[in-house]
Amino acid sequence: MTSTAPAKTAAERTGAHTAEAASLIGDARTRIDALDDRIIGLVQERMAVSAVIQEARITSGGRRVNLSREMDDLAHYSDALGKPGTALAMTLLELCRGRV
Numbered sequence: 001m002t003s004t005a006p007a008k009t010a011a012e013r014t015g016a017h018t019a020e021a022a023s024l025i026g027d028a029r030t031r032i033d034a035l036d037d038r039i040i041g042l043v044q045e046r047m048a049v050s051a052v053i054q055e056a057r058i059t060s061g062g063r064r065v066n067l068s069r070e071m072d073d074l075a076h077y078s079d080a081l082g083k084p085g086t087a088l089a090m091t092l093l094e095l096c097r098g099r100v
Contacts, residue, residue: 054097
């Protein structure tokens with residue numbers, strides 16, 4: 001037996017206390033969802049480009065990972081975003097290193 005819960009109001013879904021704020025929050029969340037989709041696509045693209053670089057490096061007799069380049073990436077994200085940027089860069093590097 002399925003129970004059908006009553007539909008939540010916009011204010012209940014957003015935590016807003018006015019219809020105007022609920023509308024603004026709903027619109028902003030739609031934009032965030034679209035941005036997240038773009039970010040995921042860019043991360044996937046970065047992973048693909050990293051795989052090409054790693055393959056070329058390995059084929060030429062080098063190592064899969066270039067630690068000095070990774071340090072540059074960490075500094076870049078840290079400079080732009082502070083401490084959370086370092087964590088973000090570490091996550092991106094982990095995703096882009098491929099299978100060990």
